[in-house]
Amino acid sequence: MDSLAMESKELVRPRIPLVAGVSPLPPLDQYMVRIVLSAMLVFEFKEPSRKQETVRNLKQGLAGAIEEMPLIAADIVTASEERQSIQLQYGDKAGVWFHVKELPEVDFDHLQTHNYPLSAFPLHDFVPEPRGHSAAAPVVTIQAAFIKGGLVLTVNGHHSAMDAQGLGTFVTVWSKHVDAASEGRPVLAKHRLSAECLDTWSIYGPPMYRRLDDFPPYSVQRDVSPSQASILQASMDGDFGQLAKFFRLTNWSISEEQLQTIRQDAAPSSKRQSCVTDIAAISAFIWMRVTKARGLSSRRNIAVSRLFTAVNCRRLMDPPLTAEYPGNCILLGAATMSSDELEACPSMRLHAVAQSISDSVDACTPEEIWSLTGSLQVHSKLLNAIVPPIGEEEDVIVTSPARLANVIEEAKWGKSLGKVKALKLNFPAWTDGFTVILPSPSGGYHVLLWISHPTANQLRKDTTWLAAITSLD
Numbered sequence: 001m002d003s004l005a006m007e008s009k010e011l012v013r014p015r016i017p018l019v020a021g022v023s024p025l026p027p028l029d030q031y032m033v034r035i036v037l038s039a040m041l042v043f044e045f046k047e048p049s050r051k052q053e054t055v056r057n058l059k060q061g062l063a064g065a066i067e068e069m070p071l072i073a074a075d076i077v078t079a080s081e082e083r084q085s086i087q088l089q090y091g092d093k094a095g096v097w098f099h100v101k102e103l104p105e106v107d108f109d110h111l112q113t114h115n116y117p118l119s120a121f122p123l124h125d126f127v128p129e130p131r132g133h134s135a136a137a138p139v140v141t142i143q144a145a146f147i148k149g150g151l152v153l154t155v156n157g158h159h160s161a162m163d164a165q166g167l168g169t170f171v172t173v174w175s176k177h178v179d180a181a182s183e184g185r186p187v188l189a190k191h192r193l194s195a196e197c198l199d200t201w202s203i204y205g206p207p208m209y210r211r212l213d214d215f216p217p218y219s220v221q222r223d224v225s226p227s228q229a230s231i232l233q234a235s236m237d238g239d240f241g242q243l244a245k246f247f248r249l250t251n252w253s254i255s256e257e258q259l260q261t262i263r264q265d266a267a268p269s270s271k272r273q274s275c276v277t278d279i280a281a282i283s284a285f286i287w288m289r290v291t292k293a294r295g296l297s298s299r300r301n302i303a304v305s306r307l308f309t310a311v312n313c314r315r316l317m318d319p320p321l322t323a324e325y326p327g328n329c330i331l332l333g334a335a336t337m338s339s340d341e342l343e344a345c346p347s348m349r350l351h352a353v354a355q356s357i358s359d360s361v362d363a364c365t366p367e368e369i370w371s372l373t374g375s376l377q378v379h380s381k382l383l384n385a386i387v388p389p390i391g392e393e394e395d396v397i398v399t400s401p402a403r404l405a406n407v408i409e410e411a412k413w414g415k416s417l418g419k420v421k422a423l424k425l426n427f428p429a430w431t432d433g434f435t436v437i438l439p440s441p442s443g444g445y446h447v448l449l450w451i452s453h454p455t456a457n458q459l460r461k462d463t464t465w466l467a468a469i470t471s472l473d
Contacts, residue, residue, distance in 0.1 A: 006102050012059050012142075013095035014066040018073060023088040025076075026203040027376035028328045029160055030085055031385035033430050034076075034133040035235050037157045037167055040126055041408060042116060042422040044108055045151040050416045054151070057414055058144060059098055061178030068192050069173050069326060072096055072140040076133075076160050084383035086160055089136070099128045099143040108150030115472060116422040118251055123240055126154055127426065132238025133158070140170065151417065159328070164401030165312055166326040168408065169193075175411035182414025197324040202317050208374030212385065215372060216363060217308055217334040222389035228431065232384060235428035247432045250456055251472040252447040254282065258468050259444050265350040276354040280361075282437055282445060283307065283398045284354035288342045289465045290433060290451065293458035294393055297339035302394055305342055307357060309333040310399035311364045318366040323403065331369060332388060332397075333360035346464065390431050393452055400437040409441055446472075 045054070066073045073095050074088035103125055111120055123131070128143040141156040157167040173193065180187045212218050227246060234242035254262070259278065266281035268274060276284075287307045296302040314321040314329045321329060335356040341349055379385060390397075408423050425436060429450035436448040447469065451459070459465050 007100070009097055009099045010059065011093065011095040012062045012066070012098045013093065014063050014073070016067065018066070018070055018090050018094045020090050020092050020094070022077075022079075023071075023074070023090070024079070025087055025160065026200045026327060027373040028203055028330065030382045031376050031379070032160050032163070032328045032330070033235070033384050033386060035159050035428050035430060036131055036133070036137075036238055037159050037164065037427045038127045038131070038425065039155045039157070039167060039171070039404070039408075040121055040424040040426065041153040041155070041171070041420045042108075042111065042424065043151040043153065043413070043417045044112075044149065044421055045146070045417065046149055047416060051146060054416045055100055055144060057178050057181040057416070058153075060181040061174055062096055062098060062142065064177035064181070064187060065170065065174040066096060068177070068187075069170060069198075071161055071326065072170060074139050074161070075136045076139060076158055077136050083379075084381050088139070088161070097128075097138065097141050099141070101143065101145050103145050103147045106147035108147055111150070112421065116424060117472060118249065118424055118426060119473065121152070121424055121426065123426065126152055128154060128156060130238065131156070131240070132428070133160075133236045161328075162326050163312075163328045163330050164399065164404045165314070165323075166328065168401070168404035168406075169324045169326045172324075172407045172411055175413050178417075179412045179414045182416065193324060194322075197322045198326065200327060202319050202321060203329070203373055204377070205370040205372075205374035207377045208371055209378060210371055210375045212375060212379060215368070215375075216360070217332040217388040220306070220389050222391060224389070225392045228390060228392060231432070232387065232430050235430040236384075238428055240428060243428055247429070247450050247452045248456060249426065249429070250449045250451060250459075252449065252469045253440065253472055254445045254447065254469050256443040258470070262350070262468055265347045266354045268351055273351065274355065274358070276351065276358050278445075279400045279437060280354040280357045281350065282447070283309065283357050283435070284350055285346055285468060286398070286435055286447070286449070287337075287357075287396050288344070288346050288350070288353060289459065289462055290396055290449075290455065291339060291342035293455045293462060293465075296394060297343050302339055302391070304336055304338055305391070306395045307335045307337075307360075308388055308395065308397045309335070309357060309361055310397070311361050312401070312403075313364060313369050316364060316366055316369060318370065330386070331364045331372065332386065333357070333364055334388065335360040384430075387430065393432050393455065395431075396433040396435060397431060398435045398437060402439050405438045
């Protein structure tokens with residue numbers, strides 16, 4: 001059996017050192033929430049004699065990935081204290097920290113039998129430090145944790161340098177180099193990211209003195225509550241213990257059969273109405289039942305709620321960015337509905353609610369994107385500027401990074417690892433009601449919902465909710 005230290009770390013550097021210096025970050029990176037995204041990739045690994053070989057291939061592949069995608073070896077540092085802007089800094093020994101540990105008490109077969117519950121992946125074991133933003137925050141940190149019969153590969157990606165789609169691009173690049181290393185061959189130039197994929201020039205619109213609150217997500221004036229301010233700070237710090245006082249992460253699945261019921265309820269009732277996407281229909285269902293569980297209209301006398309959709313704008317840019325663009329390219333769509341409508345029976349109102357979500361996404365036009373990027377270039381305070389005015393346990397935010405799940409499912413990692421068996425996400429959500437919708441390899445969808453403890457308890461009593469969505473906790 002291969003012998004590994006129970007815990008170790010190494011700074012993996014490219015074969016050709018990167019040039020030391022700083023590099024600017026474009027506007028859509030600048031205004032992104034400064035948190036760390038963690039993706040855990042679970043592999044079956046039944047050959048303990050190949051541990052050292054596997055670690056060597058992972059590190060060699062990572063060195064190749066740095067050469068192809070240098071930003072992963074940078075640190076995020078302050079550019080302007082006054083504007084709270086940031087930039088990439090490449091040190092004299094730029095690289096990516098790679099952690100390795102042994103966790104023999106965790107059993108892959110047990111995880112697989114129980115559908116990989118997130119509770120089986122405690123942060124202190126599976127998510128390396130740093131888990132939050134800092135004065136010099138690494139863009140990427142990696143950990144390989146060998147468990148009994150398996151391997152859990154964790155990628156920490158700083159959200160100020162990459163969104164979930166960009167994280168998927170990095171995983172694709174890295175796995176490609178690991179696969180090549182396992183076969184003793186190079187990655188040919190034609191299989192590497194093109195200069196077009198890394199080009200950011202189309203994100204820079206001309207400076208525009210349009211106020212941020214002129215854009216729909218930011219047009220509603222609300223004072224930030226003390227609890228919301230605490231949540232946002234804790235998410236930046238990666239303080240999961242503090243966040244647990246406000247909400248918990250719940251995991252759900254929607255089967256193909258359950259999805260078909262949601263589709264039927266969201267179908268147009270006349271030829272004049274448009275069809276809606278599955279994501280819009282699922283988002284609408286979640287918004288309605290969460291609003292009902294919160295009792296906005298029935299118990300709290302709150303008239304309206306908003307749903308914010310994270311819109312991947314790569315193909316909406318003019319000219320469009322490639323799907324592989326590794327940085328942030330997200331705008332928020334904002335839909336507003338009355339609490340009375342949202343608390344109605346989904347079979348009666350689901351299409352109308354889903355249509356309002358679709359309309360908010362359609363409002364993210366190339367002209368609006370261009371205007372926003374221009375506005376951000378002169379915006380006075382960039383720290384977390386993407387965060388809209390959010391009501392306390394009133395609103396919902398939905399993101400559906402389908403490409404992340406798809407590329408991770410398709411990636412090849414060499415003979416000793418094969419393909420990923422499960423993807424688990426865990427990161428410090430920056431508001432109550434944050435929702436991630438991911439396609440499931442077996443059909444249907446996985447849903448991650450960060451929600452307050454009382455609302456979570458109400459959802460578990462909601463027969464309409466439980467008929468359409470199944471708990472994985």
